[in-house]
Amino acid sequence: MVTSEQVAQLAGVSRATVSRVLNGSPRISAEARERVHAAIATLGYEPDRVAQSLVRHRSHTIALALPNDQEREPGLNLSSIGKTSHYFYLDMLQYIEREVLSQGYDLLFPSRPHGTSPENYTRSLQMRRVAGTILLGQRFHPPDPRIQSLLQANIPTVFIDNLGQGNRATSVKADHVDSARQITEHLLSLGHRRIAILTGPIIDLPAMERLLGCQHALARAGITPEPGLIRPGGWNIDEAYATANVLLDERRDFTAIVAGSDLMAFGILHALHEHGLRVPEDISLTGFDDVELSQYSNPSLTTIRQDREAIGRGAVQRLIAMIEGKEEEPPPPLVVSTQLVVRKSTGPSSGKNL
């Protein structure tokens, strides 16, 4: 392995000078700089990241934590994001990764040794010299003690799709409230008046905000939403399928369904097919997120496009600003606007019950 010592020898300088050249110290003679760079090039030297982390007390590593079914597996990792409910976040992951790497940081999924006490969780991140943390997804509720511990330790943190506050914390998310307003007004403009709303778990921020947006839009149109048409459920496709079946067996006095996400919409679409209902002739259906698949369902899905790239990159940029910046205040939260995408799953209301 090539070390800075060897570079120093070849360049005829000390290790300190090599280090200064590498770290862009201002007070270096042009000549020394050149010789060091030449030596680096001929030897193919790259600084040892581990040694750097040890002495700098900070690595160039950003940890990613993800929501998780705490009952079954109390970690913060990918385990639950692999489920259909989280395809959207997996899509976003690529933008996060790309931005992290392009800024010269590594992206880490940290393991959690020694049980899962909140202090242990934070300590394990500190022992990895993690520069900052991104918490992706909705399952981090304020009372989560691990998150509390993280915030108290002043590790720079960005929440995506959740509210996060702290001296070194901020958040990034889509404008879910407004997105729900858009999709509801689209249905209203098609003449729909009785609209069923199958939301995700209302404890999750995006589900709650979307429900709020729907209700705002309905209220503005002078419609009082009927409680029996609002059905909260899981984000998973199979849960949405089950909820839709229950609803359809119970009542049919509605002409449109607002699903809590695209994946939920796919499950609902399957239930509608099985009940012999045609979309959009008999009933209109909408999603949220605009996953790539939504333009290939049959019929293609009217939905809301979230700007994954703006959210993912914005989160990373804010995190690195906190890591490298000297400002006292964390950056303000970022709320990214959304866009209605009209496809073939919505049409004029027949005005009649199913």
Added chain:
Amino acid sequence: MVTSEQVAQLAGVSRATVSRVLNGSPRISAEARERVHAAIATLGYEPDRVAQSLVRHRSHTIALALPNDQEREPGLNLSSIGKTSHYFYLDMLQYIEREVLSQGYDLLFPSRPHGTSPENYTRSLQMRRVAGTILLGQRFHPPDPRIQSLLQANIPTVFIDNLGQGNRATSVKADHVDSARQITEHLLSLGHRRIAILTGPIIDLPAMERLLGCQHALARAGITPEPGLIRPGGWNIDEAYATANVLLDERRDFTAIVAGSDLMAFGILHALHEHGLRVPEDISLTGFDDVELSQYSNPSLTTIRQDREAIGRGAVQRLIAMIEGKEEEPPPPLVVSTQLVVRKSTGPSSGKNL
């Protein structure tokens, strides 16, 4: 931060003894062991991973590299896995992560500084003291110079869905050949004789092996596959959609389509719908992989289930065996068997052209 020095003081021993207790050295008195453990517990000590990595010349970190469209972005990262073509690998990622973490390792997506020369790529992994590497996906062809460099550096490596050889390398994949045999024989048993095959890029191992399996099964049934019915294309849903449109506009002398993956099947299904063809009444359609969505398409998809968990965990276990083991030989390649899942997208052949 709590250091081993503080533990040593509280326990009334030296740092060396603390280290020996932690690393399970055999020659330690029971008394010292107890005192050290007590001190660790009261102080909440956890060893500094970075310092450990520096002195051990190896971290507890496993790097994950993914295929990538080399033309556009010559890295080995998530960027392309976020596309629909790779939902299957994203699903597998969770099992890889879970096994890595449960073994006490971290999972790393390493950044690639200083351009992308093969030597630089390997060097950057070495500078992170990476313990081993998992290469996930089909886009690593033997000539890839980065992979060559990696293998020469003797960094333990496991290839998933690709052939990898080396002193410290092995591979894990599903039995694609046999899976294609199963799905083809299923169609043959339904009376289909003229079967179109829309494969992924044949340069990718799974696509090639699946095509091979189809041809074997057809040959055994005495059917000579017609070249014009074999259409290689991209893994992406939109590419499969386009390929299907071209095929359907050109000819219709077939009664079934074998798609190269579930996602490709979704694109093809959309094209069939648009052409007014019913599945499975007019035409049968099959996929590969059994992504969760495939039971919710309309109709639900007959496909091949790959055991993501066996593949993901098997890869990690083999990698760690190479990292920690003293054997000279790398573990033999693992080929995981697959299972036919019959749903509603396949039915008896009408025997007639479309």
Added chain:
DNA sequence: CTGAAAGCGCTTACAG
């Protein structure tokens, strides 16, 4: 502008 020296927090021969 530059070098010698101390130090980051561990582990591991070496002695005893």
Added chain:
DNA sequence: CTGAAAGCGCTTACAG
């Protein structure tokens, strides 16, 4: 069985 010392590869006051 255990401690003192050296060393992993870097960075950074400190002096000059």
